[in-house]
Amino acid sequence: xxxxFRFWSMLDSQRKSNIFAGSVALAAVGFLRLEAAPVPxxxxxxxxxASKAHTLKLDLAVAAPQPGxxxxxxxxxxxxxxxxxxxxxxxxxxxxxxxxxxQGIEFLRKTPDYTAQFNKQELVSDELxxxxxxxxxxxxxxxxxxxxxxxxxxxxxxxxxxxSNDGEMLVRxxxxxxxxxTLSIDPNxxxxxxxxxxxxxxxxxxxxxxxxQDFNEKDLATTNYTRCxxxxxxxxxxxxxxxxLVIYNDIDSSPQYRKSITLxxxxxxxxxxxxxxxxxxxxxxxxxDAALDEATLIECYSYAEVKFRQxxxxxxFDRANEEYRLH
Numbered sequence: 001x002x003x004x005f006r007f008w009s010m011l012d013s014q015r016k017s018n019i020f021a022g023s024v025a026l027a028a029v030g031f032l033r034l035e036a037a038p039v040p041x042x043x044x045x046x047x048x049x050a051s052k053a054h055t056l057k058l059d060l061a062v063a064a065p066q067p068g069x070x071x072x073x074x075x076x077x078x079x080x081x082x083x084x085x086x087x088x089x090x091x092x093x094x095x096x097x098x099x100x101x102x103q104g105i106e107f108l109r110k111t112p113d114y115t116a117q118f119n120k121q122e123l124v125s126d127e128l129x130x131x132x133x134x135x136x137x138x139x140x141x142x143x144x145x146x147x148x149x150x151x152x153x154x155x156x157x158x159x160x161x162x163x164s165n166d167g168e169m170l171v172r173x174x175x176x177x178x179x180x181x182t183l184s185i186d187p188n189x190x191x192x193x194x195x196x197x198x199x200x201x202x203x204x205x206x207x208x209x210x211x212x213q214d215f216n217e218k219d220l221a222t223t224n225y226t227r228c229x230x231x232x233x234x235x236x237x238x239x240x241x242x243x244x245l246v247i248y249n250d251i252d253s254s255p256q257y258r259k260s261i262t263l264x265x266x267x268x269x270x271x272x273x274x275x276x277x278x279x280x281x282x283x284x285x286x287x288x289d290a291a292l293d294e295a296t297l298i299e300c301y302s303y304a305e306v307k308f309r310q311x312x313x314x315x316x317f318d319r320a321n322e323e324y325r326l327h
Contacts, residue, residue, distance in 0.1 A: 097228070131151075154174050158170065168184045172325050225254075227245065245259070246261075
């Protein structure tokens with residue numbers, strides 16, 4: 001120590017400044033190293049999924065019934081059928097939407113697995129999150145799901161397999177927080193629900209379809225909606241979709257939602273895009289409907305790049321998978 005002190009005293013101020021600058025630079029490099037999430041070799045080859053926002057500008061024009069379309073009443077009587085009232089038209093439209101959702105549920109129940117890019121934006125703790133893009137693998141029996149964040153907390157991973165790990169999910173954060181290791185968390189607990197509106201057990205196309213089915217069955221039973229219309233067909237992720245709009249009566253009859261827009265894939269009968277709006281606060285003043293929607297958005301979920309029957313193996317839902325960071 002005495003020799004080191006003597007050496008430091010002999011250095012001129014310029015050399016001291018250079019040494020100090022070099023120390024700062026070295027510390028900065030070390031911090032950046034901690035910020036970067038370690039990526040296992042070859043992992044990008046497995047998760048080669050492009051992160052896309054999949055934003056959608058909806059055409060809110062009502063779809064005109066076409067000849068032979070299921071929207072048009074068909075009758076063999078010589079006397080033309082009486083025109084439907086707005087209430088009857090709305091009910092028929094909601095019934096048609098519900099029938100499509102049920103058909104999609106049957107399709108999904110016969111489909112063992114799939115991969116997709118899940119995009120979500122939701123109101124959590126009174127704050128609207130940024131849109132997140134998440135790569136997902138889903139197996140229906142037993143329900144198993146693997147998630148990897150492609151944006152936001154990039155690199156974050158979640159794994160849940162029904163009937164294993166004492167019913168808890170495995171979570172590994174992205175970025176420097178990933179160095180804290182893998183946590184085992186109750187999917188319905190406070191920690192997990194602090195960042196999401198729904199638990200991981202409700203994620204996926206089948207659970208979304210079942211949720212929509214439950215809501216729409218209740219809507220038909222209570223007639224709690226003001227409007228239900230089939231809008232002009234939309235294209236989402238390169239696929240043609242039916243578009244349905246539901247607007248509810250009031251907060252008493254529909255406490256959770258004021259308005260809902262759903263895109264249902266024509267081929268699969270699966271909801272691939274849904275946007276839900278809440279009731280405005282009493283003091284909210286909106287210039288127009290677009291401003292009102294922007295201020296009251298609470299949920300926007302979509303599924304893109306969906307690939308069914310990927311023959312996912314047990315290793316796809318195993319924490320020991322070398323391509324994951326859940327060891």
